[in-house]
Amino acid sequence: MTSFAFMNKNYLLRVQHLSKSFPGVKALDDIHLDIEAGKVHAVMGENGAGKSTLMKILIGMMAPDSGSIFFKGENTSFRSVHDAIKAGFSMIHQELLPFPDLTVAENIYMGRYPVIFPGWVNRRKLNADAQQLINRLGLSVKANRKMKTLRIAEMQMVEIAKAISNNAALMIMDEPTSAISQKEVDTLFAIIKNLTASGVAVIYISHKMDEVLQIADTVTVLRDGKCIVTRAASELNKDSLISMIVGRPIDIIFDKKHFERGEILLSVRDLSGNGFREVSFDVYAGEILGVAGLMGAGRTEIMRALFGLDEIRSGTIYFKGNPVKIKSPDVAMALGIGFISEDRKETGLVLTSTVKKNITLGALNLCSHNYIIDKKKEAIIADEQILRFKIKTTGRNQVINFLSGGNQQKVVLAKVLLRDPQVIIFDEPTRGIDIGAKAEIYRMMTELAAIGKAIIMISSELPEVLGMSDRILVVRNGKITGEMKGEEATQEKIMHFAMV
Amino acid sequence: MIAGKLKQGSNIISRYGIFIAFIVLCILLSVATPHFLTGQNLLIILRQVSVNGILAIGVTFVIIAGGIDLSLGSVVALTGVVAAGYAHPNTYPLIVPLLIGLFTGVGVGLINGLVITLGKVAPFIVTLGMMTMARGLALVWSDGRPVSNLSPAFNFIGGGDWLYIPVPILLFVLVVVVSYILLNNTTIGRYIYAVGGNEQAAKASGIRVNAVKLFAYIICGGLAALAGIVLASRITTGQPNAGIAYELDAIAAVVIGGTSLMGGRGTVTGTVVGVLIIGIINNGLDLLNVSSYYQQIIKGVIIIGAVLLDRRNAR
Numbered sequence: 001m002t003s004f005a006f007m008n009k010n011y012l013l014r015v016q017h018l019s020k021s022f023p024g025v026k027a028l029d030d031i032h033l034d035i036e037a038g039k040v041h042a043v044m045g046e047n048g049a050g051k052s053t054l055m056k057i058l059i060g061m062m063a064p065d066s067g068s069i070f071f072k073g074e075n076t077s078f079r080s081v082h083d084a085i086k087a088g089f090s091m092i093h094q095e096l097l098p099f100p101d102l103t104v105a106e107n108i109y110m111g112r113y114p115v116i117f118p119g120w121v122n123r124r125k126l127n128a129d130a131q132q133l134i135n136r137l138g139l140s141v142k143a144n145r146k147m148k149t150l151r152i153a154e155m156q157m158v159e160i161a162k163a164i165s166n167n168a169a170l171m172i173m174d175e176p177t178s179a180i181s182q183k184e185v186d187t188l189f190a191i192i193k194n195l196t197a198s199g200v201a202v203i204y205i206s207h208k209m210d211e212v213l214q215i216a217d218t219v220t221v222l223r224d225g226k227c228i229v230t231r232a233a234s235e236l237n238k239d240s241l242i243s244m245i246v247g248r249p250i251d252i253i254f255d256k257k258h259f260e261r262g263e264i265l266l267s268v269r270d271l272s273g274n275g276f277r278e279v280s281f282d283v284y285a286g287e288i289l290g291v292a293g294l295m296g297a298g299r300t301e302i303m304r305a306l307f308g309l310d311e312i313r314s315g316t317i318y319f320k321g322n323p324v325k326i327k328s329p330d331v332a333m334a335l336g337i338g339f340i341s342e343d344r345k346e347t348g349l350v351l352t353s354t355v356k357k358n359i360t361l362g363a364l365n366l367c368s369h370n371y372i373i374d375k376k377k378e379a380i381i382a383d384e385q386i387l388r389f390k391i392k393t394t395g396r397n398q399v400i401n402f403l404s405g406g407n408q409q410k411v412v413l414a415k416v417l418l419r420d421p422q423v424i425i426f427d428e429p430t431r432g433i434d435i436g437a438k439a440e441i442y443r444m445m446t447e448l449a450a451i452g453k454a455i456i457m458i459s460s461e462l463p464e465v466l467g468m469s470d471r472i473l474v475v476r477n478g479k480i481t482g483e484m485k486g487e488e489a490t491q492e493k494i495m496h497f498a499m500v
Numbered sequence: 501m502i503a504g505k506l507k508q509g510s511n512i513i514s515r516y517g518i519f520i521a522f523i524v525l526c527i528l529l530s531v532a533t534p535h536f537l538t539g540q541n542l543l544i545i546l547r548q549v550s551v552n553g554i555l556a557i558g559v560t561f562v563i564i565a566g567g568i569d570l571s572l573g574s575v576v577a578l579t580g581v582v583a584a585g586y587a588h589p590n591t592y593p594l595i596v597p598l599l600i601g602l603f604t605g606v607g608v609g610l611i612n613g614l615v616i617t618l619g620k621v622a623p624f625i626v627t628l629g630m631m632t633m634a635r636g637l638a639l640v641w642s643d644g645r646p647v648s649n650l651s652p653a654f655n656f657i658g659g660g661d662w663l664y665i666p667v668p669i670l671l672f673v674l675v676v677v678v679s680y681i682l683l684n685n686t687t688i689g690r691y692i693y694a695v696g697g698n699e700q701a702a703k704a705s706g707i708r709v710n711a712v713k714l715f716a717y718i719i720c721g722g723l724a725a726l727a728g729i730v731l732a733s734r735i736t737t738g739q740p741n742a743g744i745a746y747e748l749d750a751i752a753a754v755v756i757g758g759t760s761l762m763g764g765r766g767t768v769t770g771t772v773v774g775v776l777i778i779g780i781i782n783n784g785l786d787l788l789n790v791s792s793y794y795q796q797i798i799k800g801v802i803i804i805g806a807v808l809l810d811r812r813n814a815r
């Protein structure tokens with residue numbers, strides 16, 4: 001109905017009857033989408049709804065099975081990303097696609113290096129241009145640094161820089177904020193406002209309701225590859241948006257319960273390592289310990305060291321009161337520590353492998369006897385986890401790489417929790433996860449705390465930290481700068497310790 | 501509808517492409533020459549491929565784990581001369597040359613693995629160095645001369661039959677079966693795939709990555725030794741110059757069989773088919789009296805074609 005309201009507008013991009021199938025799934029089913037110049041059009045939907053697939057088709061990475069795309073009134077179908085970029089498209093990908101061994105500047109201007117004469121790159125201009133762009137984004141990295149030395153959040157900002165450096169007429173942003181904290185989100189939004197003011201159209205994908213309501217003019221919701229509805233954002237609020245996405249209302253997301261705190265399971269004293277110094281804290285059985293801070297504060301580094309992934313320079317870790325040396329993750333896991341990585345591609349998953357094999361990889365002892373894997377049992381375990389975590393897949397033998405981003409994240413959760421660890425480190429657990437599954441994960445965390453697990457939750461989403469934590473640590477510049485009880489914490493207090 | 505069917509068809513081709521290619525080759529050759537599809541010729545082919553087959557299975561482990569082994573051919577020579585040195589008639593019982601030969605290969609694999617994991621040197625470099633080192637050792641050990649005059653028991657391994665089947669074929673089949681089980685049904689097999697697929701993630705899953713890599717190189721070295729013994733026995737001599745460039749045929753077979761050189765992906769059955777394809781090409785072209793110069797060109801084309809097929813599959 002409402003779509004008639006836009007009928008007589010002059011659309012920059014029109015998508016009609018677009019469909020795309022993969023073996024076993026209809027990822028897109030007769031999609032319609034109208035994009036106006038100078039507006040932000042949000043596309044929302046559950047994990048696996050088809051959002052990224054739609055965008056990949058628009059940018060020429062994939063070919064649709066059927067349907068048509070009109071850009072500036074002309075029927076277009078890009079044969080390659082190169083064509084799309086030339087026509088004025090630009091995209092921030094959900095899965096970062098950096099060249100790790102090139103510099104930040106080289107990444108940003110990939111394929112468009114300024115030259116002194118053909119074949120000779122003007123390195124000075126390249127670096128200067130890149131640095132200017134980076135500074136504009138409020139990012140404090142040098143343009144000549146190797147991409148692989150950056151943190152995930154910084155890489156994400158570089159991807160954003162790359163996309164806007166293109167002077168595109170249409171910008172596609174596929175979950176640009178899933179890895180960055182509020183400060184960078186604010187910068188990004190300021191940039192988006194600038195872009196739209198100069199007539200650029202933005203397609204914005206996110207699972208975060210507040211963001212979408214704040215920045216979008218129009219919202220389209222996809223479910224199972226179908227367009228459910230397109231509405232003006234001004235007609236929507238959080239609740240109506242959620243029920244459109246999930247298909248039913250979900251009221252309480254943070255169903256916070258406090259449990260009797262048990263013994264100290266893990267304590268850390270004066271721990272120093274790469275990116276953090278003299279960190280001390282305790283974690284109790286039955287509590288959720290939130291760890292807040294800005295991007296790059298060193299939170300992930302602390303936890304990686306604790307789990308044996310990075311080296312510890314000095315300091316002691318006590319597990320149930322006994323000093324332990326955690327030299328590698330297998331030691332940590334044997335003690336009963338689990339780590340859910342924020343970086344599913346790097347440390348979370350074996351992308352060449354299947355859903356089943358990823359789920360059971362860390363817990364083969366559950367389904368093997370004398371080193372022989374009991375395949376029936378393994379299949380049962382994998383199916384249970386797929387069901388429990390509502391992983392959208394064509395089956396346990398699907399290769400992980402073909403799952404949508406959020407569903408890959410769920411596999412990481414399923415894998416780590418399968419071992420039933422006593423201390424669980426969640427690093428950005430809801431990154432890229434849809435609203436329904438988020439509620440599910442929060443419930444799961446609460447349940448785990450209830451049965452006496454200790455949970456450490458790193459999160460850049462303040463509402464999540466505030467809503468879930470019994471206690472909150474704030475990290476800045478590799479040091480713990482503040483600690484507070486969950487019920488006493490406020491956004492302002494946390495930000496005070498995080499920035500100073 | 502029809503488009504869908506076609507798509508499905510092309511999926512099947514890219515998925516089982518290598519098997520289909522194998523069958524097509526067999527049919528072509530049986531049409532081209534009546535001598536191809538005879539029981540006797542098939543046994544000949546199998547016996548011819550068994551040395552390369554054992555090597556290829558060994559290097560399959562290493563490649564799936566994300567590594568490479570270029571020292572195979574030299575290890576074949578080294579273990580061949582070492583074993584032969586203890587296999588003269590009326591000296592030691594058969595078990596002695598066998599064990600010493602195997603341990604030599606395992607030792608080489610262990611050294612490769614240790615330098616790669618603890619020394620953090622690229623597998624290509626380490627095994628390239630080992631390729632010349634092992635060759636040099638073989639020459640030093642044998643004084644540059646073939647080690648001949650071997651016991652009948654030793655020569656039985658490469659030349660004998662058991663239940664009418666040549667022993668090398670039986671050994672190859674045994675290696676295939678055990679390796680298949682190792683890679684598909686055991687935890688260590690699963691870890692090998694994981695380490696090759698994503699080392700970081702494997703580590704974070706509690707897998708001791710170095711131990712897994714060591715295991716792969718040790719298996720590879722041990723199987724190279726078995727191949728070396730079979731070869732020495734078949735030619736009834738330990739040849740310090742044997743096995744030159746054997747690693748290339750082995751790696752080619754693995755790649756034809758669909759195992760990714762990037763690691764994390766591959767199968768024993770694929771390698772077996774790869775080995776057989778190389779074998780029947782050699783055999784068929786011999787039967788057709790194609791000159792060995794042209795044979796090399798044709799083999800090269802087939803290797804590249806197979807990988808092209810594989811690339812399409814991965815996309």
Ligand SMILES: Nc1ncnc2c1ncn2[C@@H]1O[C@H](COP(=O)(O)OP(=O)(O)OP(=O)(O)O)[C@@H](O)[C@H]1O
Pocket residue numbers: 022023025027045046047048049050051052053054094392393402403404405406407432434
């Ligand atoms: N290359 C592929 N091969 C097979 N299936 C695929 C492929 N790419 C996507 N899919 C499937 O298509 C569906 C839609 O995936 P898509 O990535 O578009 O979801 P999404 O809406 O972006 O989800 P998320 O919020 O998790 O990012 C999923 O079921 C996914 O498994």
Ligand SMILES: [Mg+2]
Pocket residue numbers: 051052053094174404405406
């Ligand atoms: Mg997506």
